Amino acid sequence: MKKYRGIGLKLTPQRLAILEYLDGNREHPSAETIYAEMRKKYPMISFATVYKTLEALKNKGRLHELTIDPERRRYDPDTGQHHHLICIQCKKIVDIHAELPVTVPDDVEQSFDLVGNHIEFYGICQKCKTERRT
């Protein structure tokens, strides 16, 4: 696919599959999930390839590694500034694209060169809220 040229990586069928899967994906999948999805189309793809490709994409700035889930790493193809909402029950992660200004205390401002921030909201999603009642 032409849209992926110029990344600075060789475009193998495996990588194209991963790139296409991630493109526009808002599910913040884990490597395991990505591997499972890839195997549907490319049963011969290996775990190592998935991990190495994710690493490569991360280094190229095409992917963000999320540290939200303590069990495993999750990946986010949306590399723009945004925040996340996590359902503490089903662990679903939802994007929040609103601009949320936060002011930092003066003493912090002076002792650190700030480069960014990330807000995690915790809550219970609609689905879990409903299921809890039953």
Place this chain on the structure above:
Amino acid sequence: MKKYRGIGLKLTPQRLAILEYLDGNREHPSAETIYAEMRKKYPMISFATVYKTLEALKNKGRLHELTIDPERRRYDPDTGQHHHLICIQCKKIVDIHAELPVTVPDDVEQSFDLVGNHIEFYGICQKCKTERRT
């Protein structure tokens, strides 16, 4: 130590050592670090005991598990609401105890029952800033 009675856990020497080490600790140590520190005083303590104790303290609400570091879990004995500042170079984690109000978009407010939030600030600390120049 009397201050630890009523936790609902048996106070063994190992646990007291861990509790005392964590008390007022602002370093967000990993299990590995805690284990290493414990071995200085109690060379016979095992890894399993450290992990099981951390798990027990977490379940009792005496400890927060941080998911900031993708490499390993870190623990925070400060269970009150606060935020964190992370040096992207040396990975040092500093507490921010200021109240930082953040407003959530309406559509989010309606679809989730919010229970809390956590802000991570990224930057470069004074020390790394200085070392970088040299």
Place this chain on the structure above:
DNA sequence: GTTACTGCAAAGCTTTTGCATCCCT
């Protein structure tokens, strides 16, 4: 033709678990 990528299997880390023994309450 080079260089980078793939796939396999093995290794590396962190974290968990089973179980017999021990000791706090």
Place this chain on the structure above:
DNA sequence: AGGGATGCAAAAGCTTTGCAGTAAC
């Protein structure tokens, strides 16, 4: 005395790595 905690070692996950063969450029 009883039930929880300890320690050991083994196992379980997730992630990384070495290497020979292969394919993209």
